[in-house]
Amino acid sequence: MKELKQRSTCPVSTSLDVLGDKWTLLILRDMVFAGKSTYGQFLQSEEKIATNVLADRLAALELQGILTKAVAEDKKSKFTYRLTKKGAETIPIIVELVLWGTKHLATVASPMLLEEIQANKEAAIEKFQRNARENSQA
Amino acid sequence: MKELKQRSTCPVSTSLDVLGDKWTLLILRDMVFAGKSTYGQFLQSEEKIATNVLADRLAALELQGILTKAVAEDKKSKFTYRLTKKGAETIPIIVELVLWGTKHLATVASPMLLEEIQANKEAAIEKFQRNARENSQA
DNA sequence: TATTTCACTTGCTTTTTGCAAGTAATATAT
DNA sequence: ATATATTACTTGCAAAAAGCAAGTGAAATA
Numbered sequence: 001m002k003e004l005k006q007r008s009t010c011p012v013s014t015s016l017d018v019l020g021d022k023w024t025l026l027i028l029r030d031m032v033f034a035g036k037s038t039y040g041q042f043l044q045s046e047e048k049i050a051t052n053v054l055a056d057r058l059a060a061l062e063l064q065g066i067l068t069k070a071v072a073e074d075k076k077s078k079f080t081y082r083l084t085k086k087g088a089e090t091i092p093i094i095v096e097l098v099l100w101g102t103k104h105l106a107t108v109a110s111p112m113l114l115e116e117i118q119a120n121k122e123a124a125i126e127k128f129q130r131n132a133r134e135n136s137q138a
Numbered sequence: 139m140k141e142l143k144q145r146s147t148c149p150v151s152t153s154l155d156v157l158g159d160k161w162t163l164l165i166l167r168d169m170v171f172a173g174k175s176t177y178g179q180f181l182q183s184e185e186k187i188a189t190n191v192l193a194d195r196l197a198a199l200e201l202q203g204i205l206t207k208a209v210a211e212d213k214k215s216k217f218t219y220r221l222t223k224k225g226a227e228t229i230p231i232i233v234e235l236v237l238w239g240t241k242h243l244a245t246v247a248s249p250m251l252l253e254e255i256q257a258n259k260e261a262a263i264e265k266f267q268r269n270a271r272e273n274s275q276a
Numbered sequence: 277t278a279t280t281t282c283a284c285t286t287g288c289t290t291t292t293t294g295c296a297a298g299t300a301a302t303a304t305a306t
Numbered sequence: 307a308t309a310t311a312t313t314a315c316t317t318g319c320a321a322a323a324a325g326c327a328a329g330t331g332a333a334a335t336a
Contacts, residue, residue, distance in 0.1 A: 007160075007185040009246040011239030012167045012232060018243065019235075022145075022158045022324095029150045039283050047145040050325050055284060077282055077333040086242045093234040094150060097157075100231060101149030104224045105156065108147040160293095177314050188294050193315060215302040215313055280335070286328085293322070303312070 004064070018064055019090065023049050023057050025097070028083070028090055031067070032128050033113065037080045038072070066090070083132045091128050095121065142202070156202055157228065161187050161195050163235070166221070166228055169205070170266050171251065175218045176210070204228070221270045229266050233259065 007013050019025055030036040030045055042054055049057075058081060061067045066087035072078035095117055101107045102114060117124045145151050157163055168174040168183055180192055187195075196219060199205045204225035210216035233255055239245045240252060255262045 006244070009244070010167075010184065011237075011243065011245035011247045012235045013164060013185055013239075014243045014245045015235040015239035016160050016163060020158065020160045020163065022154050025154060025158065026151060029148075040281085043283095046148065047151055048325095051284070052286085052326090053324065056323095075282080075334070079283075089238060089241065093231065093238060096231040096234050097150045097153040099149075100227060101151075101153035104227065105149065105152045106144070106147070107149035107152045109149045178312085181314095186294095189315070190295090190317085191293065194292095213303070213313080217314075278336080281333085283330100283332090285330070287326105288328105289324100289326080291322100291324070293320100295318105295320085297317085299314100299316070301313085301315105303310100305310075306308085 019093070023053055024061065025090070025094060027057055027061070028087065029094055031081070031083055032091055032094060032132060037082060038078060061087070088129045088132045091125050095125055157231070161191055162199065163228070163232060165195055165199070166225065167232055169219070169221055170229055170232060170270060175220065176216055199225070226267045226270045229263050233263055
């Protein structure tokens with residue numbers, strides 16, 4: 001596992017201690033924009049995260065209180081990962097990454113998603129957060 | 139050096155390919171909030187970046203067009219790093235990291251900075267961007 | 277009862293990071 | 307003019323993290 005090494009008391013630095021690697025925010029992206037919630041779903045993403053890295057990150061995110069892990073309703077051999085409030089509040093960060101990447105890098109964003117964000121960023125963030133919380137009640 | 143390996147065409151993923159590590163955004167933080175612009179200044183930060191990692195990241199950021207490197211006015215043995223427009227437009231991401239870290243992690247932010255951001259986020263971001271661009275004219 | 281699904285773990289190689297020391301081009305002090 | 311100090315790196319090596327392929331174990335399905 002991965003224990004948190006806090007390099008300083010700066011909020012940017014400590015946020016990066018938690019979220020600042022190439023995979024953590026992609027897992028959260030999959031939960032927020034693709035509604036994914038299981039280990040197998042996360043493994044299937046286009047970026048092909050290694051299975052041991054995924055296990056490590058999920059455990060770290062759970063430890064940090066960013067997501068919760070629970071036995072799925074349908075099968076008890078399955079787990080469902082859900083965002084906590086703390087986790088859902090990373091959505092503004094992810095949305096800014098979408099906007100920056102779309103503007104400055106060679107990327108392809110879903111036009112509908114992008115339009116929604118550009119039309120009213122605050123409203124779009126609230127909707128994503130509401131969805132994340134709603135799904136967590138299911 | 140570090141060439142860009144793009145894992146997918148997703149804007150979140152590609153933004154993380156560029157910015158998603160533990161050091162890159164700290165360098166940008168130092169430029170934005172502390173007005174730092176030289177190699178020696180970056181080395182002195184609280185988080186103690188290794189000198190070879192700093193050199194690697196500065197070269198990668200220059201390659202990505204996020205900052206420019208120029209001989210300093212006062213000494214020609216010194217270089218000045220400045221944010222480009224693309225670089226200054228990462229500020230919203232950094233600001234969201236400040237807010238999330240402040241709310242959810244054990245951190246200490248400058249009260250003045252935090253108040254300024256909380257009072258009017260958009261205005262604060264614009265100010266930081268203006269400063270970054272102003273300094274780049276100096 | 278056998279096979280498949282699902283969520284991991286293990287072992288090994290490669291890559292990245294961290295650390296300490298070294299170098300080379302100015303700049304400053306004597 | 308010469309020696310010392312700055313500044314911005316590079317180099318070499320050990321430690322940590324990531325990537326890859328195969329294996330495991332519990333539960334669901336055939």
